[in-house]
Amino acid sequence: MKLASALAAACILVALPSAQVRFGAMGDSTTDEYLWYGPFVYGSDTALNWVQVLAALRDTTSATPQIDFGPEADWGPTSPQWLGYEHNYAKAGATTSSLLADAQPQNVLTHNPDVVYLGIGFNDVFAQYGAIYDGADPAPLVSSVVANVTAAVDVVHGPPGAPTGVGLVLATVEDPEIVPSILVDYPDPAKRALVSGAIFDVNQAIRALAAARGFALVELYALTQEYPAPAQLVVGGTTILPGGPPAGDDPQYFYLPDELHYGTVFNGLIANAIVCAANARYCANVAPLSDAEILQIAGLGDPGTTSYFDVEPFVVVNGGPCATPWTDLGFALAGTHGEPSLAGSGLPMPLKTVGLALTGALENAPAGIAVGSSTAFLPFFGGVLVPAPDQVLFAPTDAQGNVTIQSTWPVGIPSGFGLAFQFLVFDPLAPQSVSLSNGLRLVVP
Numbered sequence: 070m071k072l073a074s075a076l077a078a079a080c081i082l083v084a085l086p087s088a089q090v091r092f093g094a095m096g097d098s099t100t101d102e103y104l105w106y107g108p109f110v111y112g113s114d115t116a117l118n119w120v121q122v123l124a125a126l127r128d129t130t131s132a133t134p135q136i137d138f139g140p141e142a143d144w145g146p147t148s149p150q151w152l153g154y155e156h157n158y159a160k161a162g163a164t165t166s167s168l169l170a171d172a173q174p175q176n177v178l179t180h181n182p183d184v185v186y187l188g189i190g191f192n193d194v195f196a197q198y199g200a201i202y203d204g205a206d207p208a209p210l211v212s213s214v215v216a217n218v219t220a221a222v223d224v225v226h227g228p229p230g231a232p233t234g235v236g237l238v239l240a241t242v243e244d245p246e247i248v249p250s251i252l253v254d255y256p257d258p259a260k261r262a263l264v265s266g267a268i269f270d271v272n273q274a275i276r277a278l279a280a281a282r283g284f285a286l287v288e289l290y291a292l293t294q295e296y297p298a299p300a301q302l303v304v305g306g307t308t309i310l311p312g313g314p315p316a317g318d319d320p321q322y323f324y325l326p327d328e329l330h331y332g333t334v335f336n337g338l339i340a341n342a343i344v345c346a347a348n349a350r351y352c353a354n355v356a357p358l359s360d361a362e363i364l365q366i367a368g369l370g371d372p373g374t375t376s377y378f379d380v381e382p383f384v385v386v387n388g389g390p391c392a393t394p395w396t397d398l399g400f401a402l403a404g405t406h407g408e409p410s411l412a413g414s415g416l417p418m419p420l421k422t423v424g425l426a427l428t429g430a431l432e433n434a435p436a437g438i439a440v441g442s443s444t445a446f447l448p449f450f451g452g453v454l455v456p457a458p459d460q461v462l463f464a465p466t467d468a469q470g471n472v473t474i475q476s477t478w479p480v481g482i483p484s485g486f487g488l489a490f491q492f493l494v495f496d497p498l499a500p501q502s503v504s505l506s507n508g509l510r511l512v513v514p
Contacts, residue, residue: 089129089134089135089136089137090135090136090137090183090184090347090353090354090355091137091156091180091181091182091183091184092123092136092137092138092156092182092183092184092185092186092347093138093156093157093158093177093178093180093182093184093185093186093235094120094138094154094156094157094158094159094177094185094186094187095158095159095168095173095174095177095185095186095187095188095189095221095225096159096163096168096173096186096187096188096189096240097159097160097161097162097163097164097168097188097189097191097192098118098159098160098161098162098163098330099118099119099159099188099191099330099331099339100118100119100120100157100159100186100188101118101153101157101159101160101161101163102118102120102121102152102153102154102157103116103117103118103121103330104121104152104153105151105152106161106330107325110161110327111325111326111327111329111330112313112316112325112326112327113318113325113326113332114318115318115320115333115368116318116320116325116330116332116333116336117333117336117366117367118330118331118336119336119337119339119340119343120138120153120154120157120159120340121336122333122336122337122340122358122363122366123136123138123340123343123344123358124136124138124141124154125366126358126362126366127344127355127356127358128154133356135353135354135355135356136353136355137156138154138155138156138157139154139155139156139157139180140154140155141153141154141155142155149171149172149173149176155180156177156180156182158171158173158176158177159173159188160173162192163189163192164189164190164192164193164196165189165190165193165213165214165217165218165221166193166213166217168189168217168221169217169220169221173221174220174221174224174225175224177225178224178225178233178235181420182235183235183236183351183353183421184235184236184237184238184347184351184353185225185235185236185237185238186238186240186287186343187218187221187222187225187237187238187239187240188239188240188287188289189217189218189221189242190214190218190242190271190275191242191243191245193210193213193214194210194214194242194244194245194264194267194268194271195245197210198245198251198255198264199255201263201264201267202255202257202260202261202263202264203260204260204263207263207264207266207267207270210267210271211267211270211271211274214242214271214274215271215274215275215278218239218274218275218278219278222237222239222278222282222284225237226282226284229282234416234420234421236284236285236347236350236351236353236416237282237284237285238284238285238286238287238343238346238347238350239275239278239279239284239285239286239287240275240286240287240288240289241272241275241276241286241287241288241289241290241291242268242271242272242275242289242290243289243290243293244264244265244268244290244293244294245264246261246264246265247293247294248328248329249312249313249324249328250328250329268290272290276385279385279387280385280387283387283388284350284387285346285347285349285350285351285384285385285386285387285388286346286384286385286387287339287342287343287346287383287384288342288382288383288384288385289339289342289383291382291383292338292339292342292380292383296309296323296335302323302334302335304334304337304338304360304363304364304378305359305360305361305363305364305372305374305376305378306360306372306374306376307321307334307364307369307372308321309321309322309323309332309334309335310322310323311323312324312328313325313326313327313328313332314326318368320332320333320334320367320368320369321334321369323335332367333363333366333367333368334363334364334367334369337358337362337363337366337367338363338378338380340358341357341358341363341377341378341380342380342383342384344357344358345357345380345381345384346384346385346386349384349386350386350387350388351416352415352416357377358377359375359376359377360372360374360376360377360378361373361374361375361376363378394413394416394417394511394512394513395412395413395414395509395510395511396509396510396511396512397507397508397509398444398455398489398507398508398509398510399455399507399508400446400452400453400455400491400505400507400508401452401504401505401506401507402450402451402452402453402499402500402503402504402505403499403504404430404431404494404496404498404499404504405431405496405497405498405499405504406429406430406431406470407429408429408504408506408507409427409428409429409430409470409492409494409504409505409506409507410427410428410429410506410507411425411426411427411490411491411492411506411507411508411509412425412426412428412509413425413426413490413509413511414426415478416478417478417482417511417512417513420477420478420480421477421478422475422476422477422478423475423476423477423478423511424473424474424475424476425438425472425473425474425475425490425509426471426472426473426474427464427466427471427472427473427492427494427506428470428471429470430466430470430471430472430492430494430496430504430506431466431470431494431495431496431498431504432466432467432468432469432470433465433466433467433468434465434466434470434494434495434496435463435465435494435495436463436464436465436466436472436492436493436494436495437461437462437463437464437492437493438461438462438464438472438474438490438491438492438493439454439455439456439458439460439461439490439491439492439493440456440458440459440460440461440462440488440489440490441456441457441458441459441488441489442457442459442486442487442488442489443456443457443487443489444456444457444489444508444510445457445458449503449505450493450499450500450501450502450503450505451499451500451501451503452500452503452505453505453508454491454493454505455489455491455507455508456489456490456491456508457489461493464492466494472492482513483513486512486513487510487511487512487513488510488511489508489509489510489511490508490509490510490511491505491506491507491508491509492505492506493505494506
């Protein structure tokens, strides 16, 4: 994997929250676990979808517990989840209309998620493929899909101006033309192009929605267009074959035997694209899946590589790597151990945890943190006081010279509101017996 940009680095290295990220999911059979449909409908007893891959390698019960999808259980055939993880409300066969009718957005919110993935629309197009191929007007389909996706977004993220604080990852819609049976059943490329045009319009609307509202976007359309055929998909030195296996559970194919649902390896790449989007936009701090992890969980063995498939071209951040609201304003003043360092963590969104961490100060020392809604940059004890302090809170250092402060961000703070912070530490070796951390600015996105 070539790290060619700040986004690529953010996909791999994000250094803010370390707590497990509560993940929720909505959508169709790409996101609904393969637990029942895999063996009984899709033709595979062992394949995993992207939720199962990510949960197996990064969920709370894994060796690297960084994501919380909720417990896995049989919730019963009348429950919204049925089989699978508690926070995943995707349903095989779902359309954008049934997603709303089944209250997927409302249900996923009940778990107070940090990040929610929404991938929906393929079945809407698949159901109308023949009609549009034969010349039907695609405009009603496009309007319906866009309206329904927007309605789902408004529930999960909140309407414009009233955010819920949930980070949303949207996905573009795949073109059914990649499905082998479509090429057989609908052989005229000019007529297939009519359907592809409708999908283009849907995806342009989804891209515009994500950009306007600042959501991360996974280009599932582009990712699926890139690899089924004739291009070779190579992951960790292993070639993934186009189409599906003639029978059985051969994981080296792009599709399952039904040649409609993706195999485990490609689902691993989808999982990585979602991780990349969540890391880069929402500072999820989830370690990406290595090629070796994906191949091993698919049953293809350890390739002996340390590579990562490059999903960066298929992720749009719409807010900058980590979209960090924290800015280091500088002006630290050295003491016994050099310059104390102040860092911030978390996103200032309603009911989310934000934190401040001071390191490198004198141990067991009287200290306080100056907090102000504006900056002043005033001369102070041989250094510079960055905030115009509205208050100074007593916060002595511990035996390691550190201070950690965490708080829940309140509801109702408007976008653009800012605070400035700086620690003041009694230190006999500082120029005038007071060392200063760097100033730190927090702005609500």
